[in-house]
Amino acid sequence: MNHAAQTLLERIKRDGQVNGDIIKVDRFLNHMVDPQLIDLLAADIATRFLDQRIEKIITAETSGIILAQPVAGMLGVPYVFAKKKAPSTMGDVYTADSYSFTKQETTTLHVAKEVLHPGERMLFIDDFFAKGATHKAILEIINQARAELIGSAVIINKSTRSDIESILTLKDLQDI
Numbered sequence: 001m002n003h004a005a006q007t008l009l010e011r012i013k014r015d016g017q018v019n020g021d022i023i024k025v026d027r028f029l030n031h032m033v034d035p036q037l038i039d040l041l042a043a044d045i046a047t048r049f050l051d052q053r054i055e056k057i058i059t060a061e062t063s064g065i066i067l068a069q070p071v072a073g074m075l076g077v078p079y080v081f082a083k084k085k086a087p088s089t090m091g092d093v094y095t096a097d098s099y100s101f102t103k104q105e106t107t108t109l110h111v112a113k114e115v116l117h118p119g120e121r122m123l124f125i126d127d128f129f130a131k132g133a134t135h136k137a138i139l140e141i142i143n144q145a146r147a148e149l150i151g152s153a154v155i156i157n158k159s160t161r162s163d164i165e166s167i168l169t170l171k172d173l174q175d176i
Contacts, residue, residue, distance in 0.1 A: 004044035005167050008155070009176075011037060012168075018176040021130070021158050029155065030063050030127055041167055042070035045125070045153045048165050049075065052150050055121045056080060058142065060098065060109055060134050064126040067155060071125055079125075080116065082109035082138060094144040098137035101130060109137050116145035124152040129164045 001009070011034075017024040028034040045067065057079035059068040065081050072079035084107050086093055092113040099106045116122075124138050135152060142149050156173075157166035 001172070002044065004040050005172070007037065007040055008167050009172060012173065013176055018173045021170055023128070023156060023158070023173065025156075030066070033066055038066055039070055041155055042067055042074060044167060045165065046071045046074035048153065049123055049151055052123070053121055054123045054150055056116075056147075057123045057125050058082070058111070058116075058138055059125045060084075060138060063128075064134075067127060068125040071123075071153075075123075080111060082111045082141060084109065086110040094141045096137035096140035096144075099133045101133070109134075109141065111141050111145075113145070116141070116147055118146035120145070120147040121150045122147050123150055126152075126154045128156050128158060129154040129161070129166065130158045132159065132161070135164075 011028055012025060015027045028037055054075055054077055056077055057068050057072045059065060060082045061084050068079045090112045093110045094113060095108050095110050097106050097108050122142050124135060126134055129135060139149055151165060153165040156168050157164045158170045
């Protein structure tokens, strides 16, 4: 286990909670945020994609932004976040629906057509990967734009999918 993973695991043991596949990290990741921890996690993710010629990062509002911004900065690329409500200034948009199992509701994600371009090499970033609803919606938007998904990375992967880069998996959290 690398330094970022070990640090996150220790922080979850100290300030978080794991109850099956429910991981409570709101004291340092997704409500109150520890910026030093985020920078450490972002550096770990960014190094995994240094040689992938990523041109843009895409995430979903709100939790994904916290990781997407420092990863984008480290890779020297812009990031786009899909909005849950399209402001009147947004113009033409790509849209896709995402069902949140945590919130028990469907949200339509919106990305302005002017910020995604055909052929762009995209990296999807989020805090968690659970059942893949957000990932599926973002992939649908990427496909609508005729861009290309190069990779996907999250802080914690709660699924069994091995194509999602992550700092920790649910298996890493079994003994907490």
